[in-house]
Amino acid sequence: MLKGKVHQYGANVDTDAIIPARYLNISEAELLTKHCMEDIDLDFVKRVKPGDIIVADTNFGCGSSREHAPLAIKTSGISCVIAKSFARIFFRNAINIGLPLLESEAAVDGISNGNMVEVDLEKGIIKNLTTGKQFTAKPYPEFMSQLVKTGGLIEYTRQRVASNKSNRFYERRS
């Protein structure tokens, strides 16, 4: 069960807002996190507490493919992101590295900045503790929930390679 205070943002929060490109000459999560959300919310890093939740409108994480973005969010202590929709690459990256994402229009409309929210990831249930309202998120497709359960893409691939005893899965195509 995840529980935390809500940091709310609008639509189209892009990866340059989540982690500006000027810091991409580093790749260590702890260093990156210091600049998380800096260009749209200078105090985010000071305010955020472990377990807190980001709630945003549509197309969260649009823009570049930088995995630095979900990594910075995860390392900042954010336990999950709830949005009306996510940009495709951000979605992959987050699932791959184990930052839970939940899609729910009703939840985003029914939650305000600063509310306390509780999330049951397994059931996809989002509860606004401040207002008492409850919402359900879209469930992950089966393959993705398997990926999440295994512990992300790297662990999934590690097990796959180990059971195959090699990384030759196909005859070469050309």
Next chain:
Amino acid sequence: MNLAEKILAAHCEKKAVTPGEFINVQTDLILSNDITAPIAIKEFRKIGVKKVFDPKKIVMVADHFVPNKDITSAEQVKLMRDFAYEQGIMYYDVGQMGIEHCLLPEKGLVLPGDVIIGADSHTCTYGAVGAFATGMGSTDIAAAMATGDIWMKVPPIIKFIYHGKLGKWVGGKDLILYTIGQIGVDGALYAAMEFTGEAIDNLPMDGRFTMANMAIEAGGKAGIFHVDQNTLDYVKLRAKRPYKVYEPDANAEYAQVIEYDISKMEPQVSLPHLPSNAKPVSKLGKIEIDQSVIGSCTNGRISDLRIAAEILKGKKVHPKVRCIVIPGTQQIYLDAMHEGLIEIFINAGAVVSTPTCGPCLGGYMGILAGGEKAISTTNRNFVGRMGSTKSEVYLANPAVAAASAITGRISSPEEIK
């Protein structure tokens, strides 16, 4: 099946695939760069294999911050370089490098019918040659470097048909800015965009690269073009391995078909801070600029430089404007030199840089101060993209960027006599 589905089906050993289906696709090329490779390499080391699955199908390009702008970026490239030599994969460093999405097509590394994945969102550029190419994250690339395949969800395909003939100063950039303006920055979210129609048939390869490049700016997973004589002429000089041309079925299904008549289209400019804020250049009013950037993986190719030079020839860049020209690759740089374009730029008062992403992502080589405005042929105008969060970026084609550099305000090329 449509073109994208045909390619994907052939790469997962299936007779057919349908949108929404999860598949495991084999890849023909796996790309990463000096920003995304370091994380990919760290993750690759955790998988438990010593060697990449096939060094001939993996490429790394140092392009975002090179020649290195500072110590930390030098450390990142060193990490990538060491790995590249250790694994014997294809690697392009200073002297051979170019902006990845200009470089790989030029080198014949991306070919029709390929499935290409890259840890860079603009990997979708290669759809211009009739490949299925899509951007992912570093972890995806790490896993794919180990096994050669990657999970994917088959996207729905939106078909765009462009009717009419393009005007003199209107090109691929204007078509794609207009399209994003119409459908929005999430108008093609999770979908692939297929570009067709009379205007596309007449669009040279460079313009197609520009359009496919910006599919991601509409949220698209890929942008794809049919292979025609243009494509074949382009790839046959470059390809060093066999490739396969797939044809969509006559009765192929699409999630949506969108048609535009572009015969009266003006050059488009996207206002800050979203690529979807596109407007015809004549509708902008007076917007003074401090910088004009002509380059990037969107518009840093030779025909882009030719257009800019045609306008700048014999003219002077406005004294209050910094005009920065960045050829996309060493070859483009060389061609521009042979054709006398570099001289035109320098005589006009522009600077010409060696290939780099540089200012496109606010890296270096043209960072904006607070309150400054730039016209740029790049692909993103998000808050802070080219420097200060109080600066502004306007996206346009190279003709508009060159004309604006001369007048000092955003201008139509028609204004330059």
